[in-house]
Amino acid sequence: MLVVIFILLILAAWGVSSYIELRAVKKVEQATQSIVATLELAKSDALAGRDNLPQGVKFNTDSYELFSGTSYDTRDDEQVYTLDSDLELSTNLSGDEEIVFARLTGFANEAATISVSLVADDTVSQSITVSEGGAINVLP
Numbered sequence: 001m002l003v004v005i006f007i008l009l010i011l012a013a014w015g016v017s018s019y020i021e022l023r024a025v026k027k028v029e030q031a032t033q034s035i036v037a038t039l040e041l042a043k044s045d046a047l048a049g050r051d052n053l054p055q056g057v058k059f060n061t062d063s064y065e066l067f068s069g070t071s072y073d074t075r076d077d078e079q080v081y082t083l084d085s086d087l088e089l090s091t092n093l094s095g096d097e098e099i100v101f102a103r104l105t106g107f108a109n110e111a112a113t114i115s116v117s118l119v120a121d122d123t124v125s126q127s128i129t130v131s132e133g134g135a136i137n138v139l140p
Contacts, residue, residue, distance in 0.1 A: 024086075024124050031087050031116045032126040032138060038066050038081060039099065039128070039136050046101035051076060056100035059091050059114060072098045083116075090115045099130055106134040113139075 035057075042055040051068050058065040058072040063082045067075040073096070083089065091097055091114045100109040111132045117125035127139040 021124075024118055024121070027084060027087065028116050028118060028124055028126050031083055032128060034081065035064060035089075035114060035116065036128055036136060036138060038064060039130060042066055042099075043101045043106045043134055043136065046103050047106045049103055052103065054100050054103050056098050056109075058096070058098040059089050059093065060097070061088050061090070064089065071100060072096055086119050088117060088119050090117070101134060108132050108134050 039057055042057050045068075046055040053068045053076060054070055056067050056069070056072065056075075058067060058078075062085075063080055065072070065078045065080045067078040069075040072078075091112055093099070093110065093112045098109075099112055101107065102109075108130050109132075112130045114128045114130070115125050116127075117123075129135075129137050129139060
């Protein structure tokens with residue numbers, strides 16, 4: 001009887017840890033998809049000539065911001081998206097940590113990789129690439 005209880009406890013512990021890991025992976029994937037949607041929105045607004053301005057996304061460690069303007073510093077407006085406290089962003093962008101899509105062409109000001117990861121375990125992460133031509137892709 002004790003052996004059966006012991007086996008059940010081991011299976012329960014394994015199940016709980018698998019569930020927690022799966023939940024963390026899903027949280028990273030959802031945040032990544034939200035960032036992709038924001039990048040796509042900025043690009044489509046730039047292609048459409050919204051406000052007659054380029055459109056961009058500024059990245060911070062714990063948030064990202066959709067804005068209109070040639071740069072974040074000269075923005076006309078912004079919309080802030082905050083990550084869950086157990087997630088963080090990192091990029092390989094230089095300087096201001098922003099991607100700006102050119103009005104009417106949708107070209108990005110520079111190619112970039114944006115990574116979303118768990119604060120507690122950076123091996124649980126997902127990356128997004130943006131090419132200078134404006135292509136936005138999620139890396140497996």
